Amino acid sequence: MILDINLLEKRVVIVGGGAEAYRKILSFLDAHAKVLAISNDFIDNIQVLHQLGKVDLAEKDITDAEAFINGLSPKPDLLVAVTNDPNLNRQLATHAKAVGCIVYAQDNSAVSDFMFPALAKIADVKIAVSTSGKSPSMARVLRKRIEKMITEEDLLQIQLQEYIRPILKQQISEQKIRKIVLSEILEDRHIQKFLQKGNLADARQLASDIAESFMDNNHAPEKA
Secondary structure (H helix, E strand, C coil): CCCCCCCCCCEEEEECCCHHHHHHHHHHHHCCCEEEEEECCCCHHHHHHHHCCCCEEEECCCCCHHHHHHHCCCCCCEEEECCCCHHHHHHHHHHHHHCCCEEEECCCCCCCCCCCCEEEEECCEEEEECCCCCCHHHHHHHHHHHHHHCCHHHHHHHHHHHHHHHHHHHHCCCHHHHHHHHHHHHHCHHHHHHHHCCCHHHHHHHHHHHHHHHCCCCCCCCCC
16 A cells, blocks of 8 residues: 655654665655754765755764664654664664654565655656565666656646636535536547647636536535
């Protein structure tokens, strides 16, 4: 199961200061989490993020995983262990889980509560590709293939649907009817041609016309 979890303002601790830690930091920053990275050394890219005020850093050489976890205050919502020591990663995840954290240990699906899928992100579109930890390399290959499949027309169609949905909710009370309208807009060839040309304004007008054709007294919401 792949879930898109709301991490807004959640506290995330990432233990590690290398390239893998940097990739994980970017993922959590994209989710608007509060990120603290802990390591005895950080690559330049992580230090730049810190200088920009995007991530907090703490220099620490962890020798006792249990004492380190117990010393965290407040406890993070999520802990990610991506050091170059697999045993330390496992211990950190185990002790963090014991105090109620959601955990991830690099290359250790047995102790991790979740896995990082390969994420294809094009504008507002996010598609996660997972091989259940069996082949991260293949997941990245599939992600790249999927990214090439998303067109500018697809992205404009998303904007069009975002525009028309609140209008329909105000004007048509029945959800089944709204779904029919959205489907017609999605499949309308004239709208598709407008979007292929990048003409969102005319596509919106035509979508509004289609929606209006469904707006009669039977479908309009009852007034209080």
